[in-house]
Amino acid sequence: IYFIAVLVLVASLFVPGGASGAGWTLYPPQAILPGTPGSGMGIILMLVSLSLFIVGFTMGGLNYVVTVLQARTRGMTLMRMPLTIWGIFMATILALLAFPALLVASIMMLLDATLGTSFFMPAVVSMGQQLDYEGGSPILFQHLFWFFGHPEVYIVALPAFGIVSDLLSVHARKNIFGYRMMVWAIIIIGALSFVVWAHHMYVSGMNPYFGFFFATTTLIIAVPTAIKVYNWVLTLWRGNIRLNVPMLFAIGFIFTFVNGGLTGLFLGNVTIDLPLSDTMFVVAHFHMVMAVSPILVIFGAIYHWYPKITGRMLDDALGKFHFWVTFIGSYAIYYPMHYLGFLGVPRRYYSIEGASFIPESAANLNVAISIAAITVAVVQLVFIYNLFVSYFHGKEAGDNPWEATTLEWQTADTPPKHGNFGDNLPLVYRWAYDYSVPGAEHDFIPQNVPPSGAAKTVDDEEESKI
Numbered sequence: 001i002y003f004i005a006v007l008v009l010v011a012s013l014f015v016p017g018g019a020s021g022a023g024w025t026l027y028p029p030q031a032i033l034p035g036t037p038g039s040g041m042g043i044i045l046m047l048v049s050l051s052l053f054i055v056g057f058t059m060g061g062l063n064y065v066v067t068v069l070q071a072r073t074r075g076m077t078l079m080r081m082p083l084t085i086w087g088i089f090m091a092t093i094l095a096l097l098a099f100p101a102l103l104v105a106s107i108m109m110l111l112d113a114t115l116g117t118s119f120f121m122p123a124v125v126s127m128g129q130q131l132d133y134e135g136g137s138p139i140l141f142q143h144l145f146w147f148f149g150h151p152e153v154y155i156v157a158l159p160a161f162g163i164v165s166d167l168l169s170v171h172a173r174k175n176i177f178g179y180r181m182m183v184w185a186i187i188i189i190g191a192l193s194f195v196v197w198a199h200h201m202y203v204s205g206m207n208p209y210f211g212f213f214f215a216t217t218t219l220i221i222a223v224p225t226a227i228k229v230y231n232w233v234l235t236l237w238r239g240n241i242r243l244n245v246p247m248l249f250a251i252g253f254i255f256t257f258v259n260g261g262l263t264g265l266f267l268g269n270v271t272i273d274l275p276l277s278d279t280m281f282v283v284a285h286f287h288m289v290m291a292v293s294p295i296l297v298i299f300g301a302i303y304h305w306y307p308k309i310t311g312r313m314l315d316d317a318l319g320k321f322h323f324w325v326t327f328i329g330s331y332a333i334y335y336p337m338h339y340l341g342f343l344g345v346p347r348r349y350y351s352i353e354g355a356s357f358i359p360e361s362a363a364n365l366n367v368a369i370s371i372a373a374i375t376v377a378v379v380q381l382v383f384i385y386n387l388f389v390s391y392f393h394g395k396e397a398g399d400n401p402w403e404a405t406t407l408e409w410q411t412a413d414t415p416p417k418h419g420n421f422g423d424n425l426p427l428v429y430r431w432a433y434d435y436s437v438p439g440a441e442h443d444f445i446p447q448n449v450p451p452s453g454a455a456k457t458v459d460d461e462e463e464s465k466i
């Protein structure tokens with residue numbers, strides 16, 4: 001179904017009028033009014049594709065949830081699962097609860113565009129003609145869209161939170177600080193993500209009391225997020241840090257996420273958000289949190305798990321070059337945008353001329369941003385080159401080059417054969433973070449190694465009861 005959704009979306013590029021030009025938010029009435037690119041078949045195919053995607057995801061998402069709850073191996077209690085799995089598990093639950101709102105909005109707008117209903121379309125004059133719509137509410141679409149839209153932020157972020165937790169623990173040779181606290185923070189963030197959506201709508205004319213409520217919930221959700229940041233830093237504290245490529249990307253994520261998160265506190269405040277809304281400041285905040293931060297984690301995860309997937313190590317020098325250019329280049333792109341936002345430079349304008357409040361120097365800054373963006377894009381070719389060349393000529397990785405504890409690193413073969421463990425599934429005796437355990441022969445104890453007198457697990461008896 002997902003593949004069909006992609007085909008339908010691609011087909012919208014080739015219909016008369018082209019694909020939808022309404023932007024990623026698809027706000028009505030603009031999205032389906034004549035004069036907007038793709039307001040005919042383009043937007044219809046977009047909405048059909050979106051609906052198909054949500055149906056397909058629901059099937060896959062239920063698979064994920066049932067797998068985590070019912071198909072864990074022996075001894076793998078919930079409180080022994082790696083935080084990567086916790087992040088994916090909670091993100092899937094969020095998606096299953098949030099996507100229905102977007103599905104309903106898509107179907108309602110599809111009916112507005114095809115059958116002339118007025119769910120979102122008010123009485124409107126377009127190109128000098130009174131259209132047949134009346135009584136609809138564009139603000140209703142915004143509520144439905146953002147009820148999905150803000151949990152979507154954490155649908156992206158929670159798996160990244162889990163992955164970066166595992167990367168930091170493995171490459172700092174230290175158990176994750178406050179594991180239970182990290183799990184509960186993931187759960188609390190997921191729950192609170194459903195009561196902050198309207199901070200995207202401060203300029204929509206909402207009642208000031210609603211603005212106060214959503215500003216408050218936005219500040220509250222920052223608390224469990226900050227707890228995770230503190231725990232990441234404390235995991236690094238006095239650890240035996242190995243500054244390899246996965247670790248560099250993990251640490252880069254912390255810096256970038258904190259920077260992006262702090263600007264989110266600005267935009268969560270009604271009085272500050274009003275003048276900054278729809279400026280380049282919002283672009284900078286959004287991309288630091290939703291683009292750069294998760295992508296740094298994805299890169300770190302690829303460098304981390306590539307040896308197990310292929311049996312080969314990626315080139316370390318090329319990896320570090322890739323990291324530093326990407327990291328510094330990303331800041332060169334998005335840091336100046338904060339300043340442009342303070343100047344009042346609006347987003348979504350490809351050319352800005354004749355605005356007396358925007359100095360000419362803003363254009364020079366835009367040129368510098370473009371150069372930085374092109375540089376970051378080009379350096380990704382180094383990453384792709386590294387992937388392909390290392391697959392054939394990379395150093396042999398062995399079974400567990402990072403000396404990690406989780407089950408995927410304990411397979412008999414690298415790369416793992418079909419079924420991973422064959423007929424005999426592993427038995428789990430401990431959590432995923434037994435690093436530098438006093439009295440242990442090595443500085444890590446895999447999850448499938450039973451306890452012994454010389455190597456007591458950090459995992460406690462209480463966890464086995466969960």
